[in-house]
Amino acid sequence: MNPVSAAAIVVSYNRRALLEECVEALLAQTWPVDAIYVVDNGSNDGSREYLAAVEAKHDRVFVVLSESNTGGAGGFARGISTAFAKGFDWYWLMDDDAEPMPDALEKLLVSKDAARTDVVALCGTVFGIDRRVQFWHQGTFDERMRLIVSMPEHHAAASFKTDYMSFVGACIRHDAIQRVGFPAHEYFVWNDDVEYTARLSRIGELRCVTASQMTHKDGENRDMIQRPRSLRAWIETRRMPAATQWKYACGLRNYVDMVFRHRGPAPFWAASIFARRLVRILVFGDRRFSVIVLYVRYFEQAVGRRQFDTVRPTDWKRSLGDS
Structure with missing residues (x-):
């Protein structure tokens, strides 16, 4: 049995193929995930049939069905509140287009940062499908709260402090959620993760453990800036x-x-x-x-x-x- 417990929370909508890869990666973690909560936002592409089958096969998988699309924000708010009621030590968040490496959770929870009581949330390095680091998943704020993304030198270290992190792999302590509440479900999409983890940064430290890795399959690398030629x-x-x-x-x-x-x-x-x-x-x-x-x-x-x-x-x- 693991010394600390962890629940994964996945939000999904009409991306069955990606969802299957995400769930299979969670089931194969070297640090076994104690529970996997999948919030389905009203999918009609066969995702629900797949989830019913995997829930019947694995007693660690729990499906939370929404009758309408509540967006990523609504999905994470519901998923966290559902899992939180069971009282796990950590809650590991991701969309269905994320695929954690087999040791991603282990790298987070055996890290020195996880042992620090002042650290309230962890995350890892996120790669795109092109295997380039997507730096925008972590960073700092300027005085107007504009986002300043992390840099390559940050990811060269074993870990680094960050002011915010995306929900692509954020891993949050139970007592931190107890203190700040749940994400803003009314945001629907975008900036719900930044606002929530900014809230967390007020009560403790956020750390990115770079050895923990996952692939983000959204097909977009926002850090690749190319100057137009015409x-x-x-x-x-x-x-x-x-x-x-x-x-x-x-x-x-x-x-x-x-x-x-x-x-x-x-x-x-x-x-x-x-x-x-x-x-x-x-x-x-x-x-x-x-x-x-x-x-x-x-x-x-x-x-x-x-x-x-x-x-x-x-x-x-x-x-x-x-x-």
């Missing part, structure tokens, strides 16, 4: 298609709300942030009226003039008339 290419990188604005508007709303929570209200700054985004949309976007309305609505939510009410991606697609 004006046309530069314009293409600035495009703001209407179809994607449901999540970009949501992320901006959540970021402003996060800054208000941790740095205090700054309505004029918030107005300038949203105004710059709208200017970019007018110059490079599809210039749909519905997009402008969405940003105005989210601005009002971000500054506290409206309750949070997120437009779901399926509803957004329908509103644009896309099939």
Whole structure:
């Protein structure tokens, strides 16, 4: 029996193939995971049938079904609260597109950082499918709470201190959750992990244990910045298609709300942030009226003039008339 217990929490939506790889990797950990909670956000691609089969086969797997898509934020909030009620020592978080290496959990929990009582959360190094480190999963904040991502020299050390970490491999102590509560479920997607781990950093230290590794299969490496070679290419990188604005508007709303929570209200700054985004949309976007309305609505939510009410991606697609 392990000296400390750990529960894994996976949030999934309509990515059965990736989900299977994630669950199999969790079942094969060299430090056995005591329980695996999979929150399914209303999948209709066969994920639920797979989960029913794996739950019947493995007594460590527990499936939490949601009747609608509550986003990553809602999924993690529900998953953590469900597992927390059972009283594990650590809670290891990831989306279905993450695949931990076989010794990823062991590297975290046998580390010197795990033995420190002032360390409230751990994470490891995250690689993309191209095997390049995705540095943006950890980092620090500047005075305006803009994110400053980790650097290669940080990952050359055995571990390093970080102000935030993504939910791609965050491993959080039970008593830390007891003190700060659960993630902001109303965020739906983006910045819920940054806000939550910033909360954790107020009560203790966050450490990245670089020997613990996992692959993140989102197919995007945000650290790979390439200079456009032509004006046309530069314009293409600035495009703001209407179809994607449901999540970009949501992320901006959540970021402003996060800054208000941790740095205090700054309505004029918030107005300038949203105004710059709208200017970019007018110059490079599809210039749909519905997009402008969405940003105005989210601005009002971000500054506290409206309750949070997120437009779901399926509803957004329908509103644009896309099939």
